[in-house]
Each structure stands twice: as C-alpha cells, then as structure tokens.
Amino acid sequence: MTSPLLTVNNLRTSFRSDRGTVRAVDGVSFTLNRGEILGLVGESGSGKSMTAMSIMRLIPEPPGSVEADELRFDGIDLLALSERQMLDVRAARIAMIFQDPMRSLNPVLSVGRQLTETLRRHLALDGAAARRRAIELLEMVGIPMAKSRLGAYPHEFSGGMRQRVMIAIALSCNPSLLIADEATTALDVTVQAQIVDLIKTLVKDIGASVIWISHDLGLVANLCDRVNVMYAGRIVESGPIRDVFYRPSHGYTLGLMSCTPRIDLVGERLRPIEGLPPDLSRPMTLCPFLPRCAHSVDRCRTERPALIEEQPAHWASCFADLTGSWRQTT
Amino acid sequence: MTSPLLQVENLCVSFPGTGGARVRAVDGVSFTIERGKTLGLVGESGCGKSTTGYSLLQLIKPTSGRVIVDGIDIASLSRREMRPYRRRLQIIFQDAAASLDPRMSVGDLIGEALDIHGLARGTARLPRIRKLLDLVGIPARLLQRFPHELSGGQAQRVAICRALAVEPMLIVCDEPVSALDVSIQAQIINLMQDLQKELGLAYLFISHDLSVVRHISDRIAVMYLGRIVETADKHEIFGSAAHPYTKALLSAVPVPDPDMERTRERIVLRGDLPSPANPPSGCRFRTRCPVPIDDCAQIDPPWKTLSETHHAACIRIQGIPETSLFEGVRY
Numbered sequence: 001m002t003s004p005l006l007t008v009n010n011l012r013t014s015f016r017s018d019r020g021t022v023r024a025v026d027g028v029s030f031t032l033n034r035g036e037i038l039g040l041v042g043e044s045g046s047g048k049s050m051t052a053m054s055i056m057r058l059i060p061e062p063p064g065s066v067e068a069d070e071l072r073f074d075g076i077d078l079l080a081l082s083e084r085q086m087l088d089v090r091a092a093r094i095a096m097i098f099q100d101p102m103r104s105l106n107p108v109l110s111v112g113r114q115l116t117e118t119l120r121r122h123l124a125l126d127g128a129a130a131r132r133r134a135i136e137l138l139e140m141v142g143i144p145m146a147k148s149r150l151g152a153y154p155h156e157f158s159g160g161m162r163q164r165v166m167i168a169i170a171l172s173c174n175p176s177l178l179i180a181d182e183a184t185t186a187l188d189v190t191v192q193a194q195i196v197d198l199i200k201t202l203v204k205d206i207g208a209s210v211i212w213i214s215h216d217l218g219l220v221a222n223l224c225d226r227v228n229v230m231y232a233g234r235i236v237e238s239g240p241i242r243d244v245f246y247r248p249s250h251g252y253t254l255g256l257m258s259c260t261p262r263i264d265l266v267g268e269r270l271r272p273i274e275g276l277p278p279d280l281s282r283p284m285t286l287c288p289f290l291p292r293c294a295h296s297v298d299r300c301r302t303e304r305p306a307l308i309e310e311q312p313a314h315w316a317s318c319f320a321d322l323t324g325s326w327r328q329t330t
Numbered sequence: 331m332t333s334p335l336l337q338v339e340n341l342c343v344s345f346p347g348t349g350g351a352r353v354r355a356v357d358g359v360s361f362t363i364e365r366g367k368t369l370g371l372v373g374e375s376g377c378g379k380s381t382t383g384y385s386l387l388q389l390i391k392p393t394s395g396r397v398i399v400d401g402i403d404i405a406s407l408s409r410r411e412m413r414p415y416r417r418r419l420q421i422i423f424q425d426a427a428a429s430l431d432p433r434m435s436v437g438d439l440i441g442e443a444l445d446i447h448g449l450a451r452g453t454a455r456l457p458r459i460r461k462l463l464d465l466v467g468i469p470a471r472l473l474q475r476f477p478h479e480l481s482g483g484q485a486q487r488v489a490i491c492r493a494l495a496v497e498p499m500l501i502v503c504d505e506p507v508s509a510l511d512v513s514i515q516a517q518i519i520n521l522m523q524d525l526q527k528e529l530g531l532a533y534l535f536i537s538h539d540l541s542v543v544r545h546i547s548d549r550i551a552v553m554y555l556g557r558i559v560e561t562a563d564k565h566e567i568f569g570s571a572a573h574p575y576t577k578a579l580l581s582a583v584p585v586p587d588p589d590m591e592r593t594r595e596r597i598v599l600r601g602d603l604p605s606p607a608n609p610p611s612g613c614r615f616r617t618r619c620p621v622p623i624d625d626c627a628q629i630d631p632p633w634k635t636l637s638e639t640h641h642a643a644c645i646r647i648q649g650i651p652e653t654s655l656f657e658g659v660r661y
C-alpha cells in the first residue's frame with residue numbers, strides 16, 4: 001500500500017474579529033491518494049477556499065489561526081516548515097489555480113517571462129532551455145502561435161486564454177498536487193469544456209492529484225473520483241462520486257442535489273433549501289444544518305451526529321434515513 | 331389575435347470602439363414577448379445580452395430598430411413621453427446589493443419606488459410597503475435594515491420588490507440569480523415563478539446558465555456575437571436544437587449525474603468568441619463551427635423555419651438530422 005499524498009487531520013482555521021471568533025474550518029479531516037481527483041463542494045461560505053488556503057499555508061496569521069493534528073504532504077509535515085521552505089513547496093510541488101487568473105498572473109510581466117522565471121528558478125533550466133519549455137507549455141495548453149505570444153502581457157489575452165496561461169504556469173514544474181478553486185467558474189460553458197478536458201488530460205499525463213473546488217455539481221460529476229461535501233466549516237459527507245451523487249446520505253447533500261436546476265430534467269418545481277446558513281461565530285452543539293433540514297428526526301435535536309462510515313468508503317454525519325428520497329435512476 | 335406585449339424589430343446598438351471601428355454589440359435582433367410569459371436570452375459573455383436588455387428600457391439608446399410596447403414604438407419617444415413606459419418596464423441586476431442605494435433602508439427603498447411614480451401615498455404607503463415585502467418573502471423585521479446588512483438572496487428579494495412596487499408588465503432580469511448560492515437560487519427562481527403567475531408578469535430572463543433558463547422560460551432565444559441564431563419554444567430548443575452553436579452550448583452544460591456526464595457526447599468548440607468590432611464575414615459562428623462549408627464565409631445565413639415557433643439562422647440546417655440532446659449530439 002502506498003501512503004496518501006496528502007493527509008489532513010482535524011484542521012481548524014478561525015478568524016478573530018470584533019464579532020467574535022469565526023470558525024471557518026471546524027475540524028476537517030480527509031486524505032488524498034496519488035493520482036486521485038477529489039471534489040470539494042458545499043454552500044457558499046462553508047470553508048472550501050479556507051481549507052485550500054490553510055493547506056497552502058496562505059492564511060494570514062493574525063487575524064487568522066490555523067491548527068491541525070496533522071497536515072502531511074508527501075511525507076512532509078507542512079506545519080513544521082518555515083515560510084521559505086513553504087515557498088518552495090508552493091512553487092514546485094503544490095500548484096493552485098483560482099477563479100480570477102489575474103490573481104496569479106503578474107500584470108506587468110510578459111507571459112513568457114513569468115513562465116521562464118519559474119522554470120529557471122525551480123527546474124534550474126538555463127535561458128534557452130526555459131524558453132523552449134515555455135513555448136512547449138503554451139502549446140500544450142492550446143495557445144495558438146505560442147512562440148510569438150511569449151512577449152504578450154496578460155491583459156492582451158481573453159479570459160479563456162488567461163486561464164490557459166495560468167494552467168501552463170501551474171503545471172510548469174510538474175506539481176504532485178493541483179488545487180483548483182472555482183478555476184472555470186468565470187468562463188463560458190463552451191470554453192469551460194475545453195479547459196476541463198485540458199486539465200483532465202494534463203494531470204493524467206503528469207500523474208498529479210487534484211483538489212477540485214467548485215459549486216458546480218455537474219463539473220464535479222464529470223471530473224472527480226471522490227467528493228467531500230462541506231457545510232458550516234465541516235465535511236458532512238464524503239465518498240466515491242457515484243455513491244454521493246446517487247445515494248446522498250446527509251440532509252444537506254440531498255437538499256443540494258434536489259435544489260439544483262438540471263438541464264436534462266423537465267420543469268418540475270425546484271425544491272429550495274429554505275432559510276440561510278448559520279452564523280459561524282456562534283457555537284454549534286447540534287447539526288449545523290438542522291434549522292434548514294427537511295428530513296430531521298428527533299435525535300437531531302438532542303445530539304450532534306459524528307461523521308461515520310455508513311457504507312464502505314462512504315462517510316456521512318446524519319441521523320436521518322434518506323434512502324426513500326433517492327432519485328430513481330435507470 | 332391580440333398583439334404581443336413587446337415586439338422588438340431589427341434592434342441595433344453600436345458603441346464607439348478603438349481605432350474608429352464601431353462595436354456592433356447588438357446587430358439586428360428581433361423577438362417578441364407575450365403577456366405573462368418568459369423569454370430566456372442565452373449566449374456567451376459579450377454576445378450582447380445585457381445591451382439588448384438595457385436598450386429595451388431605453389437605458390441605452392438603440393442605434394436603430396423598433397421596440398414596440400402595446401403597439402407604440404418607444405424607441406422614438408421623448409423622455410417625457412417615455413415616463414409611463416418606464417414604470418411598465420423594470421429591470422433587476424445580477425449584483426442586487428450594489429444596485430440598491432446603500433444609504434437607504436429596505437422600507438425607504440420600496441417607498442422611494444412608490445414615490446417616483448406617485449403610487450400609494452399617505453396612510454396607504456406603509457401598508458403597501460409591508461404587503462410588497464411580504465409578497466417577496468422579506469419579513470417585516472428587516473424593514474429598517476440597510477443593503478449591506480442583507481444576505482445576497484435577501485438583497486435580490488428587495489430588488490425584485492422594488493421592481494414590483496410600480497406594477498410593471500415586464501421585468502428585464504439580467505443574470506438575477508448568477509451571484510447566489512444554488513440553495514438560494516432555487517428560492518428566488520420559485521419566487522419569480524410564483525409572482526409571474528400571481529401578477530401576470532412577463533420576463534426577459536438573461537442568463538448564461540442554461541439549466542436555470544430551461545427551468546424558467548417559455549421561449550428561448552440563443553444569441554451569438556450580436557445576433558440571435560435560434561429561437562423556439564423551450565421544448566423545441568432542448569428537444570431538437572437545430573443551430574450548431576445551440577447544440578454545442580447545450581452539450582457543454584455539465585449535468586450533475588456522474589454516469590451521464592462520463593458517457594455523453596460533447597461538441598467541444600475551438601477558440602473564443604471573435605470581437606464584435608470585427609465579426610467574421612458570412613455566418614458569424616463559422617470560425618468556431620464544427621461543420622462549416624465554404625459558403626458559410628459568403629452567405630449571411632437567412633432564417634430557416636423548422637416549425638411555426640422554431641427558427642434558426644444556418645445554411646446547413648437541411649443537412650443536419652434533428653437529434654434530441656440526450657440521444658447524443660451528432661451531425
């Protein structure tokens with residue numbers, strides 16, 4: 001058995017503010033295997049980005065505070081690294097792409113320069129080799145006439161092209177882990193389809209693992225092997241993609257699946273999740289989804305459910321029996 | 331036969347672009363909206379959806395074309411003559427919180443909408459405000475709140491409420507749920523459907539999300555680079571799309587079903603949307619079309635009729651067998 005690439009054990013990320021302490025990530029544990037694509041879905045504000053930023057050690061402390069029982073990447077204890085060592089990990093081993101490519105691209109440097117600098121620093125390539133590799137990378141992500149585009153600046157590219165450049169930079173050092181946070185959300189569906197195909201092929205080629213954060217259940221269904229569902233700073237359900245989609249075992253997951261409009265289904269009325277997500281600065285003693293849950297049982301009002309393995313590899317923290325509400329699949 | 335509520339004929343809007351070229355953001359768009367019905371307007375970013383919506387309300391003056399409301403062409407009216415129509419045609423935006431005056435409370439925001447058009451004065455005012463807020467599901471305790479103290483969904487409810495306050499016939503909805511979490515999206519979509527039924531409202535529902543559009547629309551118009559390329563009743567678009575762009579668009583929408591996602595055939599388009607300042611000759615879609623022929627560069631495709639309610643602008647349509655979206659999209 002090979003060990004997992006990433007182990008996250010009891011991750012807690014909080015922010016101090018005048019309104020009290022916001023528990024953005026409240027005891028998150030999961031592992032990521034080599035070559036695996038893991039989806040991270042959940043309500044807006046549920047802690048998906050903060051989970052990723054905590055792993056990357058990108059949370060400013062203070063006002064933030066990141067604690068974990070274990071945060072291990074490829075045998076390295078990430079919590080024990082100095083900021084300098086972490087910088088190297090971030091540049092060469094764990095790559096991250098965001099919704100807004102301008103957040104990762106430097107607007108005043110040419111695209112070629114941004115690529116070659118990374119390559120020279122982390123792969124110790126000389127100028128000519130870095131240039132050749134930069135052209136290869138841009139071609140790989142489908143930038144036409146890559147050679148003549150090296151001198152272009154990010155603003156000279158369209159949104160889809162910028163996203164491609166960002167992917168080229170992210171993958172330039174053959175990272176073992178790619179974290180994509182709403183990486184295609186700002187793109188049109190036709191361009192999104194191109195980018196998703198591209199990421200799928202590239203990560204397979206270099207054997208990287210992926211954490212794919214998205215609010216789009218369809219994309220996750222397409223891309224991921226497993227999925228973690230988050231609500232109010234916790235993982236409420238986790239399992240193989242088909243299990244979670246066809247046999248959702250937490251009230252929130254079921255609610256999420258049934259409130260999502262689907263292009264393949266004809267106009268039945270949507271079943272929204274009523275109410276609003278909880279205030280994360282208030283202490284929670286019961287299931288945080290209880291006030292909005294359509295399936296709660298008596299036990300939900302007396303104790304908080306733990307995340308347990310209900311079926312092999314399929315975990316959920318929910319007392320309700322949801323089997324009667326599963327969509328009939330053929 | 332009664333005339334439709336809104337009839338748009340050959341609408342063109344252009345903006346000054348760089349180097350003297352005009353950006354033809356909307357270039358000869360025609361459609362109608364019936365009373366109490368929803369037309370969904372879909373297409374990629376920059377294709378001209380918002381510009382179309384704004385020019386209906388004369389928020390942007392059309393360069394040419396007619397916008398006929400109840401038999402009157404409002405594109406030719408003066409500001410004063412336009413006033414009664416302003417009340418009848420309302421708009422809501424994607425970023426509801428930003429479209430609301432941050433210094434006004436929820437109650438004042440609704441009250442102001444009433445005042446502008448001299449509705450519900452004196453003692454009738456507060457009960458009317460309460461009734462309107464109740465209609466959109468805003469509890470009375472939020473009456474004194476300010477926009478920044480509202481959640482995204484609540485802010486969108488207030489924006490809808492402001493639009494409703496003046497008793498419009500048509501609301502242009504520009505990506506009204508795109509910024510909201512799905513759980514809140516569904517609340518707002520249901521609300522909009524209920525209000526439509528109750529008040530007989532018509533919507534022009536602009537969105538890039540085809541799953542949402544499928545849910546809420548009666549008819550759908552697909553836009554590409556300033557033009558409508560296909561228009562039909564909802565079931566025709568989703569059941570038997572004819573234009574290659576519509577087919578590609580539909581096939582690219584992810585479906586939250588792992589087995590279906592992994593077996594579905596997809597049409598992956600090449601490249602990005604060309605610039606509206608310099609659109610391709612002939613058919614504008616030909617540079618990304620999976621099935622172009624030489625003629626496509628020469629001929630500006632005329633409308634082909636597929637049924638009384640289904641039209642598409644593509645010279646290749648006869649050669650394309652009609653297939654249903656989920657029976658595989660093939661040519």
Ligand SMILES: Nc1ncnc2c1ncn2[C@@H]1O[C@H](COP(=O)(O)OP(=O)(O)OP(=O)(O)O)[C@@H](O)[C@H]1O
Nearest residue numbers: 015017022024043044045046047048049050051280
């Ligand atoms: N600097 C901060 N101070 C206080 N609270 C914060 C701070 N940064 C984030 N939070 C809170 O942490 C919680 C988790 O945020 P996070 O960005 O991880 O959500 P998310 O799941 O990525 O949501 P989205 O889908 O909207 O991107 C939110 O409730 C947010 O308000």
Ligand SMILES: Nc1ncnc2c1ncn2[C@@H]1O[C@H](COP(=O)(O)OP(=O)(O)OP(=O)(O)O)[C@@H](O)[C@H]1O
Nearest residue numbers: 345353355374375376377378379380381382538606
């Ligand atoms: N005031 C303006 N001046 C110049 N060009 C403009 C102006 N407003 C819009 N455009 C251009 O007109 C075209 C259509 O823009 P519009 O905002 O209508 O697109 P859209 O379909 O609503 O896109 P999105 O989905 O991104 O909202 C775009 O190319 C845009 O850059």
Ligand SMILES: [Mg+2]
Nearest residue numbers: 048049050181
């Ligand atoms: Mg986020």
Ligand SMILES: [Mg+2]
Nearest residue numbers: 379380381504
């Ligand atoms: Mg727009």
